[in-house]
Amino acid sequence: MQSRCPHCSTASEVDNGQAGRPVTCATCRRVYVALAMDSAREGLSLVPEAGTAAPPPGQTVRHVAARNRRLDESAAVTVADLGIELAPIQPGRFVRGSDRGYGNEAPKHIVTLSDPFWMARTPVTQEQWLAVMLANPSYFAGPRHPVETVSWAEALEFCRRLTERERCANRLPDTAFFRLPTEAEWEYVCRTTPQARGGAAGEGAWRHLSESSEYGFGDAPEQLDAYGWYAGNSDGTTHPVGLKKANPWGIWDLHGNVGEWCMDWYDTYTTKDVANPTGPPSGGRKVRRGGAWCSLATRCRAANRIGVSPECACAIVGFRVVLVCTGVCPYEGSTRVW
Numbered sequence: 421m422q423s424r425c426p427h428c429s430t431a432s433e434v435d436n437g438q439a440g441r442p443v444t445c446a447t448c449r450r451v452y453v454a455l456a457m458d459s460a461r462e463g464l465s466l467v468p469e470a471g472t473a474a475p476p477p478g479q480t481v482r483h484v485a486a487r488n489r490r491l492d493e494s495a496a497v498t499v500a501d502l503g504i505e506l507a508p509i510q511p512g513r514f515v516r517g518s519d520r521g522y523g524n525e526a527p528k529h530i531v532t533l534s535d536p537f538w539m540a541r542t543p544v545t546q547e548q549w550l551a552v553m554l555a556n557p558s559y560f561a562g563p564r565h566p567v568e569t570v571s572w573a574e575a576l577e578f579c580r581r582l583t584e585r586e587r588c589a590n591r592l593p594d595t596a597f598f599r600l601p602t603e604a605e606w607e608y609v610c611r612t613t614p615q616a617r618g619g620a621a622g623e624g625a626w627r628h629l630s631e632s633s634e635y636g637f638g639d640a641p642e643q644l645d646a647y648g649w650y651a652g653n654s655d656g657t658t659h660p661v662g663l664k665k666a667n668p669w670g671i672w673d674l675h676g677n678v679g680e681w682c683m684d685w686y687d688t689y690t691t692k693d694v695a696n697p698t699g700p701p702s703g704g705r706k707v708r709r710g711g712a713w714c715s716l717a718t719r720c721r722a723a724n725r726i727g728v729s730p731e732c733a734c735a736i737v738g739f740r741v742v743l744v745c746t747g748v749c750p751y752e753g754s755t756r757v758w
Contacts (some may be wrong), residue, residue, distance in 0.1 A: 423588075453687050459617075461517040477548060490745070491596055493536045497743055499586065500651040502548050506538035507670045515613050516604065518634065519690055519721035525723040530693040531604050538743040539601060539609050542579065542661035542672045543680060544565070545556045552581050559735035564660035564676045566738040572706045572730035575600060575681045582741065597749045601742045602727065603682045603707045604697050608708075610636045610667070610722045632720045636667045641717040648676025650720050652711035658735075673719045675711050678738035682707040683750065686727030705729055712736035 423434040430447040477500050488717045491497065497506040513532040519523040531693030547563035549570075550556045557569045570578075579598040586592035600610075611633065635642055644650060647667075654676070662672045674680075684699025699707065709721025714736055718724070728737070 421682055448558060472593075477579060483606065491538075491743070493521045497538045499582070501549055504544075504582075504741070505541050505543055506741070509537050509539055509609055509669060511536055512612065514608050515605050516723070517560070518609075518721070520634070522724065523687060524725060527689060527691050529689060529691065531608070531697060532693070532695040533604060533608055534696055534744045535744070539605070539669070539671060540742070541666070541670055542742040543678055544575075544740045545661055546681060549578065550577055552585065557733065560658045562658070562660060564662075566661055566673070567598050567660045568658065569676050569733045570733050570738065571682075571733045572600075572681050572728075574733070576750065578739075579741055583749075590640060593745075596743060596745045597740045597752070598743050600683045600739055602698050603684045603709060604694075605742060606674075606680065606682055606721060607707045608726045609671055610668055612669075634723070636722055638664075644675060644717050648673065648711055648720055649713050650676040650711050650715045650717060651713070652717065656713070658713050673710075676724075677713060678710070679708045679712045679715075679726075679736055680710045681739040682709055683738065686725075703727075708737060 421436050422431055423433055424431045425559075431455060433652075493510075494508055496508060498504070507704060513530055515528050517528040517530045519528055523538055532617065543566040545564050546556050546558050546561070546567045549567040550563075551559075553574075556567070558565065558567050581598060583592065583597045587594065625641050635641075635644065635647070636645055645653050646665050646750045648664055661677065664672060664676070666672045667674060683696075685701070685703030686705040686707050687700045687703065706729075708726050708728045709724070711717075711724070
């Protein structure tokens with residue numbers, strides 16, 4: 421098949437068996453993921469940036485355009501060959517925390533998220549992990565089961581490789597990257613809905629929703645069975661992702677199956693309202709969110725949070741990815757120690 425290097429735009433013949441695998445360009449000697457030229461355009465939903473400059477000598481228009489595109493903030497993003505779909509999440513504000521739960525969930529405070537982002541509809545599965553990382557560490561085997569037994573650093577490494585993979589395939593602009601969700605992003609998606617997140621929805625809509633609901637679906641623990649795998653229905657194991665009900669954003673498994681790594685170092689909450697929080701600059705524990713297959717219903721609530729050593733890799737912790745176009749990338753020359 422014909423494949424084109426995204427670095428120097430050289431087209432070359434590649435064996436069909438190498439499709440989707442790293443290869444070395446014979447011209448520039450840089451590594452990229454081999455894709456057939458007729459499929460290299462497929463993948464992320466991109467919109468041309470207004471006023472894209474003419475390509476410098478020796479570069480094709482398509483290569484320059486890919487580097488200067490922006491993501492359509494209203495459209496879902498799909499990494500087609502891996503089956504990863506990310507829902508568009510619009511900015512807004514919500515009341516984070518709970519005064520009725522565990523002590524580390526208080527005090528309640530208003531959090532504002534200023535920028536749109538995309539969140540994976542499900543946790544990363546074992547088949548998705550295997551395609552990127554080439555080895556599966558999970559205790560519970562199953563291609564569509566969530567990957568688990570991964571440390572925080574390993575989860576972030578998956579994000580780095582996924583970003584590099586999509587950029588090398590000319591499917592991701594240079595300004596966009598995958599990472600773990602912040603704790604605030606995670607709870608925002610768990611608690612709110614596209615129709616009740618502030619703004620046009622009004623003060624009453626978002627305030628009532630985020631202050632009154634212990635779960636993303638309401639207050640009744642007996643409804644949890646419909647939304648998540650936990651100690652009351654899991655039979656002591658993980659399950660394929662996406663089998664329970666999705667929340668209004670179209671996101672599955674926030675209330676069970678596996679707990680999920682977040683970007684933030686763990687700390688107590690501030691009493692002040694905050695905008696775009698990312699946690700303290702350093703610490704000894706990372707935030708884990710969401711219920712797991714062995715969790716009691718109270719541990720599956722939207723406000724529930726726990727600090728875990730980043731080296732911890734056990735069968736109750738997995739992760740999902742978000743895609744962003746703002747902020748400092750945590751693995752590309754960052755001065756911040758996430």
